[in-house]
Amino acid sequence: MARKPSNNRSRLHVPEPPFRPGDTPDYSHISVPADHTPVRPDPLCDPHETSEHALKLIRVLRFSGEAVGDWKPDLSAEQLRNALKSLMMTRAMDERMFNMQRQGKMSFYMKSTGEEAVSVGHAMALNNSDMIFPTYRQQGILIHRGASIKEMMCQCLSNAGDPLDGKSIPVLYSFKKHGFFSISGNLGTQLIQGVGWGMASAYKNSDEIASVFTGEGATAEGDFHYALNFASTYRAPCIINVVNNQWAISSFQGIAAGEGETFAARGTGYGLATLRVDGNDLLAVYAATKWAAERARNGGGATLIEHFTYRKAGHSTSDDPTKYRPENEPEVWPFGDPIERLKIHLIHLKEWDEARHEALAEECKTRIREIYKDAESMGNLAGDTQVNDYTMFEQVYEHAPDHIDAQRKMFEAESD
Amino acid sequence: MARKPSNNRSRLHVPEPPFRPGDTPDYSHISVPADHTPVRPDPLCDPHETSEHALKLIRVLRFSGEAVGDWKPDLSAEQLRNALKSLMMTRAMDERMFNMQRQGKMSFYMKSTGEEAVSVGHAMALNNSDMIFPTYRQQGILIHRGASIKEMMCQCLSNAGDPLDGKSIPVLYSFKKHGFFSISGNLGTQLIQGVGWGMASAYKNSDEIASVFTGEGATAEGDFHYALNFASTYRAPCIINVVNNQWAISSFQGIAAGEGETFAARGTGYGLATLRVDGNDLLAVYAATKWAAERARNGGGATLIEHFTYRKAGHSTSDDPTKYRPENEPEVWPFGDPIERLKIHLIHLKEWDEARHEALAEECKTRIREIYKDAESMGNLAGDTQVNDYTMFEQVYEHAPDHIDAQRKMFEAESD
Amino acid sequence: MAQLNMIEAIRDALDVKMSQDSDVLVFGEDVGYFGGVFRCTAGLQEKHGLHRCFDTPISEGGIIGIAVGMAANGLRPVPEIQFADYIYPAYDQIASEAARLRYRSNGDFTAPITIRTPVGGGIYGGTTHSQSPEALFTHIAGLKTVIPSNPYDAKGLLIAAIEDNDPVLFLEPKRLYNGPFSGDPHAPAKNWTGNELGEVPEGHYTVELGEARMISEGDDVTILAYGTMVWVAKAVTEEMGVNADILDLRSLLPYDLESITNSVNKTGRCVILHEATRTSGFGAELSALVQEHCFYALEAPVQRVTGWDTPYPHAQEWAYFPGPKRVRLAISSVMETA
């Protein structure tokens, strides 16, 4: 195992993560703020009133399960159990799909393990007609909005049931009917598109808002700047979410951020409202999103939310995280697990217990296994995808021009 | 003359400047801060200590001519008179070149009128070996550093004396020997290049720093974001200058900024030091630059400086500013003229008087006229540029590959 | 029928579509109050409102980025890029996003956007105000690229582009804005008055994307051209007394293969003209197509007349521009052989 190189041998500063494989990670320096959650200002406040929020951390759930403070939302036990189920379905699906990729059933997969509360809490706070511009780690939004898990799986399997006819790699879903924009493989590009979507909504005097996502790593793309800048200039009704899960493949967040500032703080200088939230705290995510949605819908413009969380799994099926960070880092990460934290909250409320939790976990697993079986029967990469090859010539344009028709005929000839 | 359209007819917000042609501009709402110039922190302070500076305005020169406050630099009368001369030479050259363009002697020209102190004050505070990544409005830096005005003019005339052999349009100078990077016609691109130059300097353990410039309009390009982000991550020894001259061709600064925040404030969220300075106050520009240079040279990393000024002339010879802003706006702009302000300061110091000023103005004009005459004798666009056409095939690569040689021969054939 | 120059024809097309369809929005750097640096959007903000024709930050990537999002939300944005030389910061949003959205979502989302931008040299714009980057876009599946050479086509093509449900790059040869150009910078500048293609019908009409226009007909040689080079071809062939089929391609992707092959099969000789840099220019594709489809009819090698493989120089503008001399040499050579 390669060891950390001695260090810079010049004045060029290159940031390094605190721990690498072989180190014993110790996050005791990251204080988990218990009481200094910032106050909840009026959603239509002057953006300057939120500049402190960019540096602090909005939290609702204590580790004890208690929900406290200004931001504590008003959610019924029913809604919370529903959320828990979405979290657990998401995790179960990720688990299953990862394993099936390992068996060669699909080319690739990406888990959202550890970050499920960001997606689910966010989805709960929006209307289904609000358009999400997601990354590949917001599958929880689709699941919470009730998209067909079978269709999602078929997309990953690139099979006959794939609404995208096998055109895209796994996880790059498109579900317009669920307000879920087609995911691009190119990082960052959708941020500014979401701002444009919101501008169109304002132009049409419609109430719908856009919510755009990026990982903390991809904030370095120009599109992030475009998004903040255009959102500020035109007061676009949207939410700009940075999911800071600490890692961008093998690069720790200090490569994207520098070491001096939070990602939420990026918004301050553009005159945007800024919130920073414990992304493993579903109630906090919900509350922050609600606040930002209310602001956007009422003409207050965009909010930049940093969701502070941790990517527990590898980046994708293509990498092994123990090659660049300590194996047990996910366990010692001081903000806990979002499912565990919501579970403890529900138990604290006496609306849940361990037995029901185990039963639900089992139910999710079984349900996912059944759906998967059903999906896989429509084809997979290890066997036959059952996708018609000729579909590759479709949807390049609305109507295929002559040169594409000619190529279709060439393909016919070579397929004989 | 077109009048302002009634207004938005939807909820889409589009910013508008306060005044358009036909309006009587009234800037009494822009208070010219007299006393609340922010304190001068230690140049190696934590960047957060400068976040207030991004919202205020560093000023040294009162309109009375007095130099006051924390930032008041220690400059000799000799240095000040030298600076005044650079300002006035720059203005005289701009004036002459603009008029000669009108006579068809060159294809294009861009004045820096009203903003000369930004360039000259900046140049005074740096070493000549520090590399400037300028825009087309920093000719004052070249002049203050003692570049050959004749060569500059020949560049604009694209003639036999042009060091660039006529390859580039006027004003896009390149003077490596004066630490003046080749100006790109593409806005913004050089910002991140300058950061890279600074990183290389740090890598080489050299003391040289980079200073990069952009207009406020071009801060909307992705390169601006790259520059701030990379400068922050690698603590690059550089200064990032935004010259906010209120206009980007016909667009007022609110289009680039939104209406909520200063340009200096952009830096706060990246963890950079930020200063905002009265760009018509040469002493303040000098002092701010000195501070930032000291910070960069001592490992403190980058500073973002917003130079708050006003573009008195049109964008270039290609536009008529009275088509999009009130004709007298330059005169009512409340921060005065940089030459006038420095002159009054020198008079206040009893180191100058009106007579000497008039004499100097006359001298600059004459000198420029002479140099111009000399330069024009080497060719111009109205007559013959005297540039050898074959130079167009040179410096595409270090060594021309075969296909370019072949084309050179084709050109020879058609030139017979 | 009005006599319009190309700027007026473009403005008219925008006005027609903005009047018909509230989903059509026009935006870009300086396009709003000022009406654009070439005046193509002058008066549109005043007539249609600040929210329909507005200034943007100087951010070509952002401009196309919001256009994609707006289009996905049902609008038909018509963004302007001030000069084609400045389109590169938007290259990713055009090539990876606008052009791919329909495909990657299998039709779930689409991007009906028309990107207008001035191209070409002839105005002493130097390296960064003279480029003709069309070949960088004709390689992009999912995108259409058109380029008018006259006011009539400009209006009809622009309306067709805006109505098209796919993204279209609409290139405007800036040297033609005010009149046709023979390629001789010393000849007195012409305007569009008196040119029949300067006669522009009022109201709505379209020119179909993908169809070439026959500018002149003749049996001697086929000349494939577009934009400014159409008028250079016309001037040179007239001066030479050559009977040429001059095809103004108008649409580069999709291209009008039928008209091209019909003509070359008839003449057996072909010269291709463009201002852009030679290597990997669109002329390469045309040359390849011609020899693939007309191999047995060709009596001489297909010739390309292009800008040189250098950046567009400033002082050497007319040495770089593929002007009458270069065109004449190529036509002579293609007609002499065999």
Added chain:
Amino acid sequence: MAQLNMIEAIRDALDVKMSQDSDVLVFGEDVGYFGGVFRCTAGLQEKHGLHRCFDTPISEGGIIGIAVGMAANGLRPVPEIQFADYIYPAYDQIASEAARLRYRSNGDFTAPITIRTPVGGGIYGGTTHSQSPEALFTHIAGLKTVIPSNPYDAKGLLIAAIEDNDPVLFLEPKRLYNGPFSGDPHAPAKNWTGNELGEVPEGHYTVELGEARMISEGDDVTILAYGTMVWVAKAVTEEMGVNADILDLRSLLPYDLESITNSVNKTGRCVILHEATRTSGFGAELSALVQEHCFYALEAPVQRVTGWDTPYPHAQEWAYFPGPKRVRLAISSVMETA
């Protein structure tokens, strides 16, 4: 002499240059501690230090931007773009800046940068991990574009690129990293062991930019190929028993016109292969060059075998890829005619 695969050969080239020249810096997304997603930079940070091989923000424009600035300050940066599909945000910095700096400053400043990036399909990477965008760069005067097809050339070309005083785009066919590829996905995967081009000398050597390599010699037909398609051509011609000149171009700009014309003048038949989308692909330029220079020698139309004019689909990978069937058809057709 060592047996290396292409990843090792590339790493070795970097190591040789970093050891020789402290001005050589390697950086990009995940290239530092992790050693790159394809492992091409593994171990370099440990050996040469954090300041010589380091991770960057996910910002392709920024990566090339700092490279230009570093190069102007005397260094020789070797940035990596993780996949060529993600190079577009850097397009402006490459085309407008790196490639133009020498010209616009008339040699006052230069940009000796080598941009490494993996290209091509064959690994189920779909639309955004399979592209071959070379033609978007061969149109850019001031830039060089090279693409090796084997470990020996990869090392020699990369060293030459780093030592070149102009910017070079260095494309790495990712399907070849671990072994040559016949184009048949069902055949057992080969590695480089046993292939003579997998024999890589230790230390410093260069392969000149601009020279093609003759992979096989024959009188029947000329095949122009590069990258992955070189090995497809080899497998297909061997299987067909055709005696072909297979030219591995290696360098697309500048290109080796002499080798191309010598071969086609000899064989009279030419097939051009590339993975990229057909229209305006680099094959168009090659086709145009061949017919311009070998017109009278040609006995059949020059044929192009390419990817289709669609984005690179995921499930339909092998229907899109210009595999053995498509190549065979083209060779047969070009050899049958006349």
